[in-house]
Amino acid sequence: MYHYIYGPVVSRRLGFSLGVDLVPYKVCSFNCVYCECGKNTLLTLERKEYYPIEDILSEVRDFLSKNSAPDFLSLSGSGEPTLHSKIGYFIQAIKKEFPSIKIAVLTNGSLLCQQEVREELMDADVVLPSLDAATEKAYLQIDRPFSQLNLPEIIEGIALFTKNFKQRSKEKQVWLEIFIIDGINTDKENVLALKNAVLKIQPDRIQLNTLDRPGTEEWVKPASRETLEKVKESLGFPECEIVAKVKDPGKPGAIQDQSKEAVFNTIKRRPSTLEDLTEALGLSTHDAGKILNGLEKEDKIIAEEGARGIFYRAK
Ligand code: SF4
Numbered sequence: 255m256y257h258y259i260y261g262p263v264v265s266r267r268l269g270f271s272l273g274v275d276l277v278p279y280k281v282c283s284f285n286c287v288y289c290e291c292g293k294n295t296l297l298t299l300e301r302k303e304y305y306p307i308e309d310i311l312s313e314v315r316d317f318l319s320k321n322s323a324p325d326f327l328s329l330s331g332s333g334e335p336t337l338h339s340k341i342g343y344f345i346q347a348i349k350k351e352f353p354s355i356k357i358a359v360l361t362n363g364s365l366l367c368q369q370e371v372r373e374e375l376m377d378a379d380v381v382l383p384s385l386d387a388a389t390e391k392a393y394l395q396i397d398r399p400f401s402q403l404n405l406p407e408i409i410e411g412i413a414l415f416t417k418n419f420k421q422r423s424k425e426k427q428v429w430l431e432i433f434i435i436d437g438i439n440t441d442k443e444n445v446l447a448l449k450n451a452v453l454k455i456q457p458d459r460i461q462l463n464t465l466d467r468p469g470t471e472e473w474v475k476p477a478s479r480e481t482l483e484k485v486k487e488s489l490g491f492p493e494c495e496i497v498a499k500v501k502d503p504g505k506p507g508a509i510q511d512q513s514k515e516a517v518f519n520t521i522k523r524r525p526s527t528l529e530d531l532t533e534a535l536g537l538s539t540h541d542a543g544k545i546l547n548g549l550e551k552e553d554k555i556i557a558e559e560g561a562r563g564i565f566y567r568a569k
Contacts, residue, residue, distance in 0.1 A: 258310040259317055260331070260519045262324045263534040268358050268380075272317065272324040273523065275331030276338035277304040283334050283364045285398040286386070288433055288469040290524060291332040298337065299365070299400045307340040311347055323355055326380070330360035332523050337365070342374025349377050358382060364403050367411030375415070376422060383412050384431040385455070388447035392439045413455045420458075430457035431497075434464045434477040434485055445488045452491055460494040462486055467525050468560045468567070476561045517545045518568070521555055525565040 260273045280295040281304060314327065327348060329335040336359070338344070345357055356379040363383030365371040375381055385408075387393040393405045416428045432448060434440060439448070452460060462485060464477040482496045516535050520526055526534070531542045546566055549555045555566045 255515055256313050258305060259313050260523050261534060263520060268326045268328055270324050271326040271328040273331055274310065274327060274329050276329055276335045276341060277333035279332045281333040281337060283400045283403060284362045287396055287471040288465055288474045290467040290469060293470055297400050299402060301337050301339045303339050307344055318352060326356045326358045328358040328360060334362055335359060336361050336371050345377045363412045364399060364408050366415045367407040372415045372418065376419060380427045380429060381419060382429045382431055384433060385412060385451060386433045387439045387444060388451040389444050392444050395438055396435060409451050409454060416455050416457060428457045429459040429461055430455060431461045431463055434462055434482055435474055436477045436481050440481055440485060445485055449489050452489060458493060460491050461497045463497045466561050467565055468558060514545045514548065517542065518549060518554065521566050522568040525567040527563050527565055
């Protein structure tokens with residue numbers, strides 16, 4: 255059983271990707287109201303080797319020796335990956351051993367104001383920072399950050415990183431994610447502030463996201479298509495997309511262990527629907543349904559209603 259890697263999962267942004275958790279569950283510098291991982295366990299800015307980096311590398315090596323390569327290795331999971339002090343070492347080690355595998359880093363962007371963090375991410379292929387708000391009020395309301403973080407410095411850090419990263423190679427990409435919450439970051443003032451931040455950052459792409467799994471706070475509801483379209487139009491950024499759910503990854507059977515363990519590991523990290531599990535793990539609906547029934551009977555998971563149907567969450 256793997257402790258630090260999960261999937262491969264089909265993510266809306268990266269297609270078929272093997273997830274790597276560099277930090278324990280919900281160790282993060284933010285405590286976002288929409289976080290699908292639930293309430294924070296540790297709100298921190300402390301960078302350290304939360305998990306032994308060599309243990310994580312061993313799991314990745316083991317997985318890749320037994321399975322076909324995913325499109326991406328994504329450093330994301332259920333906490334803020336840049337809090338791991340050896341993220342740079344990890345990226346370099348993977349690039350050296352598996353040069354054809356692309357590395358994506360999904361980050362809340364808050365540590366990019368630190369030069370050492372910016373440098374450590376330079377060998378990644380795609381970095382996906384999020385920026386949910388560019389006004390202080392909405393930023394505090396949505397991201398509920400660690401107290402020492404400063405929004406203008408974060409925006410400055412993401413902009414500086416983007417500039418330096420893209421100078422390294424034309425292939426490198428920065429995709430900025432903006433999570434839309436109707437009534438919080440959708441009014442004129444907020445959209446204009448976001449537009450100015452985007453102009454400063456100059457990402458390759460903007461991805462507008464909204465809730466599709468149960469979040470931490472019940473009051474957070476998915477934004478309507480109409481709202482997302484309006485924000486997109488107001489931002490006026492040429493490469494701006496409303497992130498839609500990925501369908502068939504086209505790689506059935508790439509994960510060999512289509513088992514209860516794989517289902518449980520995926521659910522532990524992200525609440526998932528039956529459809530998410532069949533797509534991510536290449537299981538038939540029948541098999542995934544049977545496994546879910548079994549896990550429910552063992553009292554390991556619970557089912558709850560979400561925006562896209564029934565989601566299964568680990569207890
Ligand atoms: S959504 Fe991401 S950045 Fe926000 S609290 Fe959850 S793990 Fe942290």
